[in-house]
Amino acid sequence: xxxxxxxxxxxxxxxxxxxxxxxxxxxxxxxxxxxxxxxxxxxxxxxxxxxxxxxxxxxxxxxxxxxxxxxxxxxxxxxxxxxxxxxxxxxxxxxxxxxxxxxxxxxxxxxxxxxxxxxxxxxxxxxxxxxxxxxxxxxxxxxxxxxxxxxxxxxxxxxxxxxxxx
Amino acid sequence: xxxxxxxxxxxxxxxxxxxxxxxxxxxxxxxxxxxxxxxxxxxxxxxxxxxxxxxxxxxxxxxxxxxxxxxxxxxxxxxxxxxxxxxxxxxxxxxxxxxxxxxxxxxxxxxxxxxxxxxxxxxxxxxxxxxxxxxxxxxxxxxxxxxxxxxxxxxxxxxxxxxxxxxxxxxxxxxxxxxxxxxxxxxxxxxxxxxxxxxxxxxxxxxxxxxxxxxxxxxxxxxxxxxxxxxxxxxxxxxxxxxxxxxxxxxxxxxxxxxxxxxxxxxxxxxxxxxxxxxxxxxxxxxxxxxxxxxxxxxxxxxxxxxxxxxxxxxxxxxxxxxxxxxxxxxxxxxxxxxxxxxxxxxxxxxxxxxxxxxxxxxxxxxxxxxxxxxxxxxxxxxxxxxxxxxxxxxxxxxxxxxxxxx
Numbered sequence: 001x002x003x004x005x006x007x008x009x010x011x012x013x014x015x016x017x018x019x020x021x022x023x024x025x026x027x028x029x030x031x032x033x034x035x036x037x038x039x040x041x042x043x044x045x046x047x048x049x050x051x052x053x054x055x056x057x058x059x060x061x062x063x064x065x066x067x068x069x070x071x072x073x074x075x076x077x078x079x080x081x082x083x084x085x086x087x088x089x090x091x092x093x094x095x096x097x098x099x100x101x102x103x104x105x106x107x108x109x110x111x112x113x114x115x116x117x118x119x120x121x122x123x124x125x126x127x128x129x130x131x132x133x134x135x136x137x138x139x140x141x142x143x144x145x146x147x148x149x150x151x152x153x154x155x156x157x158x159x160x161x162x163x164x165x166x
Numbered sequence: 167x168x169x170x171x172x173x174x175x176x177x178x179x180x181x182x183x184x185x186x187x188x189x190x191x192x193x194x195x196x197x198x199x200x201x202x203x204x205x206x207x208x209x210x211x212x213x214x215x216x217x218x219x220x221x222x223x224x225x226x227x228x229x230x231x232x233x234x235x236x237x238x239x240x241x242x243x244x245x246x247x248x249x250x251x252x253x254x255x256x257x258x259x260x261x262x263x264x265x266x267x268x269x270x271x272x273x274x275x276x277x278x279x280x281x282x283x284x285x286x287x288x289x290x291x292x293x294x295x296x297x298x299x300x301x302x303x304x305x306x307x308x309x310x311x312x313x314x315x316x317x318x319x320x321x322x323x324x325x326x327x328x329x330x331x332x333x334x335x336x337x338x339x340x341x342x343x344x345x346x347x348x349x350x351x352x353x354x355x356x357x358x359x360x361x362x363x364x365x366x367x368x369x370x371x372x373x374x375x376x377x378x379x380x381x382x383x384x385x386x387x388x389x390x391x392x393x394x395x396x397x398x399x400x401x402x403x404x405x406x407x408x409x410x411x412x413x414x415x416x417x418x419x420x421x422x423x424x425x426x427x428x429x430x431x432x433x434x435x436x437x438x439x440x441x442x443x444x445x446x447x448x449x450x451x452x453x454x455x456x457x458x459x460x461x462x463x464x465x466x467x468x469x470x471x472x473x474x475x476x477x478x479x480x481x482x483x484x485x486x487x488x489x490x491x492x493x494x495x496x497x498x499x500x501x502x503x504x505x506x507x508x509x510x511x512x513x514x515x516x517x518x519x520x521x522x523x524x525x526x527x528x529x530x531x532x533x534x535x536x537x538x539x540x541x542x543x544x545x546x547x548x549x550x551x552x553x554x555x556x557x558x559x560x561x562x563x564x565x566x567x568x569x570x571x572x573x
Contacts, residue, residue: 007170008496013177016496024569037530037571040490040509040518044570061568065492065509069566100170153529160523 008066009100015070020077021059028059030124034116034146038153041068041109045076045116049124053084060116067106070099071113084121085134090114092142108149115146181502185548188506189480189539190334193386195430196543202433203391206426215423216414225425229415232432239439240381240398241372249397249418250428254363254384257397258285258328260418261359261380264405265326266293269357273323277349279303279311280524281335283361286328287520303329307526308472309338316345320352327356331371331381332364335508335521335537336471337481339369346377357403363387363395367438368446368478379403385427389541390434394427438542445542449479452540452549456482459553464560468531470522482538483508485522485531488571489563494536497559503552508535530571 008016025031025046035042041064048057058076062069074095079087092110096102102110118140125135139147186194195203206212211228213221233245242248251257266276276290280302290300301319303311311329320327327349331342346358359380365371367388373381381398385391397418399405407413411420438445460467460482470483486494491507498505508519509532517523518532527535540549 005167006492007167008174009170010173013174013496016493017500019566022566022568033570037533038528040492040529040533042567042570044568061566061570063488063567063571064490066496068490069493156517157523157529160517160520 011100012070015073016066019073032119067109071110114142184502187538203430253395255285257382267406269325273325275323277327324356328359331362337478385431388438391430480539485535501555509533
């Protein structure tokens, strides 16, 4: 275990100080969570989606570091006014680029943000019981990574607790 | 990347006050120490202390005088027992590797606790690759080592035991004298080492009274310059060098001695010990003012480590629930308060501080932890300022996490 320097970009700092689209959305069509408290990074994404499958409003809440807050903020900005099909195409890399790049150890923050967004989109169609053709049946990279991170944190905590009890 | 950092620094312009509390990770050097050091760079004693000329002899004198002072503060028998190293990490490596190399063949077990600094934890991990076994003694919820378990763990094969005198993260003052007795009763040949970096200049102790074979101390933790520390090695305890090269005045550490830093370490020691009792009282007051103020002003907080006399006088470690630690360090920095966190987000892995996990904190409690250390230079006004800034910072970040994490 060691530390790394974290030279955050100006954009990350700006969004950390003034995040956009922050807060719980009471009239959300759908919401989804990625990460868990064990990871130290957890995002809830709220989407308001209209009949034309356009995202009218997107907000988030984040229990996480500056990179997590900034990437969540960017992701909500990007999807506003987008069709769900287009919002699905947003990748963690494009989010990372837009915040001016992420330190390697913070890639997972961007991945979690996009993971939460995709989970919300999936949940929307699941609720509607529709399966659009463009929506892959298999989990995408960001979704899998989010799952892995959640699992890893749980296992780590368990492992460290067990080592302690030994 | 440095461009990014320049922008980050610009964001700090116009701070009305700055309070540095990250003594755990590095420290400011007070002017009086700096003034003591400076002449040794260019006015005097800039020679190699083993050489036969005036600047060399001056250096020899300065190093010996410094060792003499430090040996006095540590309670050594002689200055020969003080070995300068480039820091705490190097002193701990020297103690562990030097002792285990020396006892090769005599036994293969190392005993440490679960809450040691990484320069102990990681070195023992490395030694497991070379056939050593490591037994880690558990601690209770305040970080105290379990002496019963220590007794069970030490056996005839135990070559080395290392237990910190004061925990670097949560300030637990360990019963080292008792632990030492337990170890020696079970195996008089086992070498007992203590990392006393967080005890030296913070609590009264003497190495002879503790009965330890080796003790690590660090300069920057008492506001001396970085890049210098020392390993006390009791007369008669033999350990091997772990680096080879030109040996000068320091028989366990080759290379040219850094006279200015050694002088600075001695000066910082003098200042710390000059009015130790008064300094301790001052630090303890500020520590408790900070802890009590946080508990009064902020809900859902947990103190990590013990309270009162059992806690190092300078240490404050608190978990803020529903608030991620790295984000909090940045938010505080933007307001001129400099601290560190045991959050995984400041580290390479997802794993938060091993010390906090060992005392039974949940991961989410560890992620929201903040470590602060006060010094004799801090004032009531500094603490008032921290108590003004901190509740706002926590409130803003809890606002961002909103309903995401529900306790």
